[in-house]
Amino acid sequence: MTNQLFNELRQNTGPTLLIADENLPDAPFASLASANVTLLTNRYDIWQQAQAAGLNVHFNDFDTSIFPSGHFEKIAYRVSKEKPIVHHLINSAFELLAQGGELILSGEKNDGLKTYAKKAGSYFQTDSHIEKNGNNYTAYIRKDSDNCIDTLDDKNYRQLRPTIQLDDKNLFSKPGVFGWNKIDRGSAFLVEHLPQFLKHLPENASLLDLGCGYGYIAACAIEYGFNRIVATDNNAAALTACQRNFEELNISGEVIAGDAGSNIQERFNIVLCNPPFHQGFATDGRLTDKFLATTKRVLRRGGKGLFVVNGFVPLPQKAAKIFDSVEVIAENQSFKLVAIS
Secondary structure (H helix, E strand, C coil): CHHHHHHHHHHCCCCEEEEECCCCCCCCHHHHCCCCEEEEECEHHHHHHHHHCCCEEEECCCCHHHCCCCCEEEEEEECCCCHHHHHHHHHHHHHHEEEEEEEEEEEEHHHCHHHHHHHHHHHHCCCEEEEEECCEEEEEEECCCCCCCCCCCCCCCCCCEEEEEECCEEEEECCCCCCCCCCCHHHHHHHHCHHHHCCCCCCCCEEEEECCCCCHHHHHHHHHCCCEEEEEECEHHHHHHHHHHHHHCCCCCEEEECCCCCCCCCCEEEEEECCCCEECCEECCHHHHHHHHHHHHHEEEEEEEEEEEECCCCHHHHHCCCCCCEEEEEECCCEEEEEEC
């Protein structure tokens, strides 16, 4: 699917926008370097890859207002896992496309592509054309009118909103952040065991929340007296939400963009992590390796890491290859807590 889509983009001479999230990992961005293609992504690792390939690339939370209305002749988008994001970007595409421009949506059989194509056609007041290649689908929706109807419901995607309360203060999040409107059960299991894990903190201890999401774990850890707290994530929406929550809770910490902590240079006494094992629609065992490698790199001498993972994730076995001490300190029917040092 990626090769087919990129072949089409290379053939287009007019201004083209490619929208990419985690569902386009390791794409051949270098093949687009000589084309008139701008990339918009909400993933820091993809921003790095595209920048290294020489593309004109923007990293943000799919803020399409940075582009002028009617600027692009084509917009190509491999649909995301989260419906509000897809709806937001279809709505935005109508504003960004020139008259006669074309929106290209791609996805696999079970990604909802045909439904999204139908909705986009209705919104654009035109018919959508769908081509099938195995399990892959590509939809073409042409902008033939300056008028649109029935804006797709994107759950007010652009806005952060209060989701849960912590110590009588709101934590803010939004669609597109993992577990955005709840307390993730794995994170809650980790937080439940923090008193035991953190009972012998050194003076002026530092904490890294690795893969922070909207910052729930870091927010729960402030009561243990950390002198410094840093949070990092690959997702632009998560970074925005975490920064807002640090401000709401008066955490004088730092929120840093990075791919599994790739931009973290300092060392920490404690690393807390609820790592993902999905890359978009697919599972990806390499993610566990990346988070473990970062933890090894950033832990101070005598420092400790605490990971919460689903029971089937072989994190203890992987950690044992690079850490001196690996211990499962708690388990329930769904998760296990793994302490490493």
